[in-house]
Amino acid sequence: MRRRIRQWMIRLYGKDLFFGNMTSEERKQKRYEKRKREREEKARLVCGKAFEDVFEFDKMWDAGESCCEGVNWKTSTINFKSVLLTQTDSLQERVLNGTYESGGFKHFKTVEHGKERDINSLVIQDRSVQKCYCDEIMTEAYSRSFIYDNSASLPGKGMDMTLKRLVEFLHHHYRLFGLEGGIYQFDFHGYFASIPHDKAKERLKKHILDPKLQEIGCQLIDDFIELGGVEHDPDNPRGVGLGSQVSQNIALDYASPIDHYIKDKLGVHGYARYMDDGYVISDSLEFLKGLHNTLVELSNEMGIELNEKKCKITPFKNHSFKFLKMRVRLEPTGKVIIKLSRNSIKAIRRKLKIFRGWVDEGKMSAEDVFTSYQSWRSHAARCDSYKTVHDMDLYFISLFEQELAEWDKKFKCTLDARWNYEIGWFYFTSPKEYEAKMEELDRTRYERYMNGFIPLVDRWDYRIKNRSKSAEAFDLLREIRETFYDKEDEECIN
Numbered sequence: 001m002r003r004r005i006r007q008w009m010i011r012l013y014g015k016d017l018f019f020g021n022m023t024s025e026e027r028k029q030k031r032y033e034k035r036k037r038e039r040e041e042k043a044r045l046v047c048g049k050a051f052e053d054v055f056e057f058d059k060m061w062d063a064g065e066s067c068c069e070g071v072n073w074k075t076s077t078i079n080f081k082s083v084l085l086t087q088t089d090s091l092q093e094r095v096l097n098g099t100y101e102s103g104g105f106k107h108f109k110t111v112e113h114g115k116e117r118d119i120n121s122l123v124i125q126d127r128s129v130q131k132c133y134c135d136e137i138m139t140e141a142y143s144r145s146f147i148y149d150n151s152a153s154l155p156g157k158g159m160d161m162t163l164k165r166l167v168e169f170l171h172h173h174y175r176l177f178g179l180e181g182g183i184y185q186f187d188f189h190g191y192f193a194s195i196p197h198d199k200a201k202e203r204l205k206k207h208i209l210d211p212k213l214q215e216i217g218c219q220l221i222d223d224f225i226e227l228g229g230v231e232h233d234p235d236n237p238r239g240v241g242l243g244s245q246v247s248q249n250i251a252l253d254y255a256s257p258i259d260h261y262i263k264d265k266l267g268v269h270g271y272a273r274y275m276d277d278g279y280v281i282s283d284s285l286e287f288l289k290g291l292h293n294t295l296v297e298l299s300n301e302m303g304i305e306l307n308e309k310k311c312k313i314t315p316f317k318n319h320s321f322k323f324l325k326m327r328v329r330l331e332p333t334g335k336v337i338i339k340l341s342r343n344s345i346k347a348i349r350r351k352l353k354i355f356r357g358w359v360d361e362g363k364m365s366a367e368d369v370f371t372s373y374q375s376w377r378s379h380a381a382r383c384d385s386y387k388t389v390h391d392m393d394l395y396f397i398s399l400f401e402q403e404l405a406e407w408d409k410k411f412k413c414t415l416d417a418r419w420n421y422e423i424g425w426f427y428f429t430s431p432k433e434y435e436a437k438m439e440e441l442d443r444t445r446y447e448r449y450m451n452g453f454i455p456l457v458d459r460w461d462y463r464i465k466n467r468s469k470s471a472e473a474f475d476l477l478r479e480i481r482e483t484f485y486d487k488e489d490e491e492c493i494n
Helices: 002-013 015-019 024-047 057-068 075-082 084-096 124-143 159-177 197-207 211-226 245-254 256-265 285-302 342-361 366-380 386-399 401-406 431-450 457-466 471-493
Strands: 105-112 115-122 182-187 271-274 277-282 312-315 320-323 326-330 336-340 416-420 424-428
Touching (some): 024 124, 057 075, 057 084, 057 124, 075 084, 075 124, 115 124, 124 197, 124 245, 159 277, 159 326, 159 336, 182 285, 182 320, 197 211, 197 245, 211 245, 245 256, 256 271, 256 285, 277 285, 285 312, 336 342, 342 366, 342 386, 366 386, 366 401, 386 401, 424 431
Antiparallel strands (some): 182 277, 271 277, 320 326, 326 336, 416 424
8 A cells, every 4th residue: 555655655746856856945946837737738728729629510419409408589689599590600611711790789677676787798609709719719718817706607506605605704714713803895886897808808818828819808998899789989999898798707807806815915714705795704803994095906907896885894793794795794703694775675575566557458477477586586585684574475365366276387485386287376374364265265176066067076085085174064064975875976967
């Protein structure tokens, strides 16, 4: 065993390094050179992809199909899918011979929690080209230099991971310092719209090595200006807009020097950034105040600026802080409590009222409402807000009770739900409410039977044995059963 370990160490570090014929500084330098060679080799494999390999026909076909997912109801998507083969061939030919040009942006506004955002959406043909470029080279090349806790819009990461890491950082801080210190939160003012194009291109050329891929990447950045994707100063073009996969990658990467400054140079453990929102956890409030001044200088050098209104330091003692539309608090016991913010609750209630009117007017389908609400519930499920979600479920069901009764799918809800073959899924808050609903249904069945409807007796037998606890309901079901059998016997005799 020792011999095998010895041989393995020699292969890994070299004979001179293993046998100790070098000084500690020389060994350190050798290890550094080895890691550098490994990084360079990996960079050649990831960042050194050829232009023709990135825009292969199969890869562009897959990118086109992926762009259609979730928007198959759109007329433009239907038209694109109907000629996907010829469209992919035409796009590939134009990209490879250098004649490809974007078709422009569709501009619209959206309101999120009272904040208006300008969205610039590409036509589906251009989205397929950008998706192929991002999936095959850009995302992988950029993410090599990201810190682990840069987690927005990346495969395998997202909001769930961000909240999980925040809880881990808070627990780690509590074990070492208790409630001493606090958290510093920062936000960039107009982050997407303020990224300078010249510096964004420099960083793109640093990550992607192929000249042709660099050229098309720079073209995609210039399109935001040339096609009216953002408002700009002719002398200082800046801004990448929202609604593009390319802009997401650029935004993730552009603030990366700040990430490495805090993590590598300052050695801060509790740090993470979710696009333009970041936080730093420390046991010293003075350190956090000094860090704010440093970040102001760094951001100004990079051509972006901090939003002073949203940059704040919150002590852990007797205070909570807001992050990603959630209210977070570190308890004296070390437990981390995450609640939904009041603005989020108010926003979903207003939205549901509007949706109710749209459904009545025929502007929106009930299934789209259910999907939207389930999306909000998935977000709320990340928090310690069971009662809030429960109350919201009651409010939602009160608005869309009829549509839910007609729906043939299981609806995720904090309320108890049962399936009935006549009315489908229905919801109740207590066993008493369930029994009352069943008794009402039994009476309805009896009235229908007296009017000539033949009931399903076997299901009633099951209910007599397993469900009915009410004497009245039991007697009613037995009466229906006996009456049905008497009628059946008379028909057989006659």
